[in-house]
Amino acid sequence: MKMVKKGDIIVIIVSLVLLVLCIGFCLLIKKDGIYVVIKEDNKTVYSGSLFKDDTIKLKHNTVKIKNGQAYMLCADCKNQICVNTGKISNSGETIVCLPNKVIVEIE
Amino acid sequence: MSAQQGNSGNRIKKLCIYALLASVCIIFSFIESLIPTALIAPGVKLGISNCVALMLVCFNDCKGAVFVNCTRIIISALLFGSPFSFLFSFSAGIISLFFSILLKKLEKTGILGISITGAVIHNIVQLAVAVFLTGKGVIFYSPILIASGIISGAGIGILCKILTDNKNLNSVFNQKEN
Numbered sequence: 001m002k003m004v005k006k007g008d009i010i011v012i013i014v015s016l017v018l019l020v021l022c023i024g025f026c027l028l029i030k031k032d033g034i035y036v037v038i039k040e041d042n043k044t045v046y047s048g049s050l051f052k053d054d055t056i057k058l059k060h061n062t063v064k065i066k067n068g069q070a071y072m073l074c075a076d077c078k079n080q081i082c083v084n085t086g087k088i089s090n091s092g093e094t095i096v097c098l099p100n101k102v103i104v105e106i107e
Numbered sequence: 108m109s110a111q112q113g114n115s116g117n118r119i120k121k122l123c124i125y126a127l128l129a130s131v132c133i134i135f136s137f138i139e140s141l142i143p144t145a146l147i148a149p150g151v152k153l154g155i156s157n158c159v160a161l162m163l164v165c166f167n168d169c170k171g172a173v174f175v176n177c178t179r180i181i182i183s184a185l186l187f188g189s190p191f192s193f194l195f196s197f198s199a200g201i202i203s204l205f206f207s208i209l210l211k212k213l214e215k216t217g218i219l220g221i222s223i224t225g226a227v228i229h230n231i232v233q234l235a236v237a238v239f240l241t242g243k244g245v246i247f248y249s250p251i252l253i254a255s256g257i258i259s260g261a262g263i264g265i266l267c268k269i270l271t272d273n274k275n276l277n278s279v280f281n282q283k284e285n
């Protein structure tokens with residue numbers, strides 16, 4: 001039995017191609033980025049990468065970005081709909097706090 | 108009658124060997140848990156314990172490989188894991204073993220290819236589970252996890268090649284096949 005068969009070399013090449021693709025993909029989304037945009041009273045108060053962990057304190061709300069997800073950590077509004085929305089991570093998703101006029105959007 | 112006896116004797120022997128192999132795996136898992144490879148990136152592992160299942164696949168004993176691998180994952184999760192780590196290692200272990208067996212049956216690759224495929228797929232499945240459980244941020248670990256899969260897969264493959272070429276081991280396993 002030989003140590004290395006032809007198939008082994010194919011496996012190694014495919015794995016290395018996959019590795020290069022992954023590196024490329026990571027660089028692409030890091031550069032291009034998926035952004036979290038926060039608006040308060042119709043003004044943009046924050047815009048940052050979804051992949052950079054951050055805690056943003058607003059007048060009445062606190063937004064947390066962690067592990068590629070954004071969520072409303074706490075809010076002083078009565079209905080707490082924004083807090084109960086949970087975590088968002090896909091572009092187009094939003095968290096809205098109507099009483100405080102806060103919108104968190106993934107772009 | 109005597110044939111039946113011989114059969115059940117063989118079955119007991121098989122069971123003993125599997126139990127022994129599974130316990131060897133668990134010792135390997137324990138040793139692995141002491142080596143802080145997870146400092147490089149979460150999920151990076153040496154995968155020595157996978158060597159046993161790989162060896163069984165190479166001896167064409169796929170049932171045994173599945174049995175030993177499941178036993179190993181369940182017991183080591185009970186001993187040093189959490190429900191989370193069980194979910195990770197179980198899904199990754201089963202899917203990567205499936206691909207290893209598939210490659211073995213196709214007979215186009217040697218031990219090295221089977222081992223690397225198994226390790227890389229193991230890490231990809233773990234990453235997919237992590238994306239599902241903790242969010243997209245972990246996707247940045249994908250290059251490290253694939254690279255570590257290739258390296259550890261190659262190392263385990265070479266180790267396994269040495270084991271399967273061993274005459275004593277060969278006689279034990281080929282006897283078992285009968």
Ligand SMILES: [Zn+2]
Pocket residue numbers: 075077078079080081082083096097098099100
């Ligand atoms: Zn609110």
